[in-house]
Amino acid sequence: MKLTKIREGKAEILVPDPKEYEKEDKFDPSWAPVFYNPRMELNRDISVLFLNIIRPRRIVDALSATGIRGIRYFKEVKGVEEVIFNDLSKEAIELINENIKINNVIGEVFNKDANSILYEVKADFVDIDPFGTPAPFLLASFHSVIRGGYVGITATDLSALVCSSKSSARRKYDIICDRLSFSKEVGIRGLIGKAIREAAVVEKAAIPVFSFYHDYYYRVFFKVEGGAKKADSLLSRLVYYYECPKCGYRDKSVYYQHVTCPKCGASMKAYGPAWDGEIYDKNMINKIKEELVHFNYLSTYSTISRLISLISVEAEYKEPYYKLDFISPRLKRNVPPKDKVIKCLKEASATHFDTVGIKTNKNFEEVIECIKVN
Ligand SMILES: C[S@@+](CC[C@H](N)C(=O)[O-])C[C@H]1O[C@@H](n2cnc3c(N)ncnc32)[C@H](O)[C@@H]1O
């Protein structure tokens, strides 16, 4: 394998040389024998920030590829004593071994299926960063993490989660769905709902403490607590979201059923089960903000700073966002400037999920009024 050295955060990493694997001047990280995607740098950077708050001592990087994640956690997170690296690919293992040597990392390297390593080791942070869906690894990751520990998951299969592919949503996540206008937020809530159900199987409660959407993926961090009762209480907050395709009215219910829109009589679209609770712990957002000042060496620093600022405002509003360019045409109105609608609603904000979305806890009628007058 022809390699090249890159720097990301405080790590120096050997990765497959993109020039060797490009086709017609194009390169996709999945064409190389070991996967390294620079577009995931922000995902790794935010994970470094998050881990500096929760301070894990023992980490499992269950799908390591080049090892970059675990290596960065070892070098950039205070208090990490050991990282367990794992990948199914033999070529990845060779590269991880070289990379941990270069970076003086203390750890062990395994060449197993992620699910088998997760049943063998215990850790206070488990990272699941797969190709596509994390669903096949959720149960084992909740088994591996100690009570009071954390699990971080990445999902890049947004077509399933936002219900562009209904059959994938059903297969991977047990989600029955139609595509709703606030699909970007509903997708992360569907992912969280699936994780909560898997954790509940092993009588653990997976509480989402920080979640975000960026570029083409979702990333969610869960605090994992023990106890069937806590798991039951999370399960009781899973719902089906309903939205009328004709007038935009929305509702939710713990049941999946055929619903007729009470406003206009059209048949409503549905998505669920999905988590209807908080997707951030506000305390955690504040700590991430505080932590960020120590990380101005990150090349994504200003993007992260903007993202966290927006998240800290939108976290005030729990209900999924309203998409202005979906509702306005149904009212036979032009799409009003977002800022004006926010000002009219008073308690409302923009959202990182969608540039034409607004978050508010005000009801549908109040949102409509503010679109009409602007
Ligand atoms: C998206 S890459 C990981 C990227 C890496 N975490 C990073 O931040 O750069 C997914 C990796 O999972 C490995 N993999 C796929 N299925 C696996 C399985 N069942 N068990 C363990 N590793 C697996 C692949 O070989 C690949 O290296």
Ligand SMILES: [Zn+2]
């Ligand atoms: Zn309707």
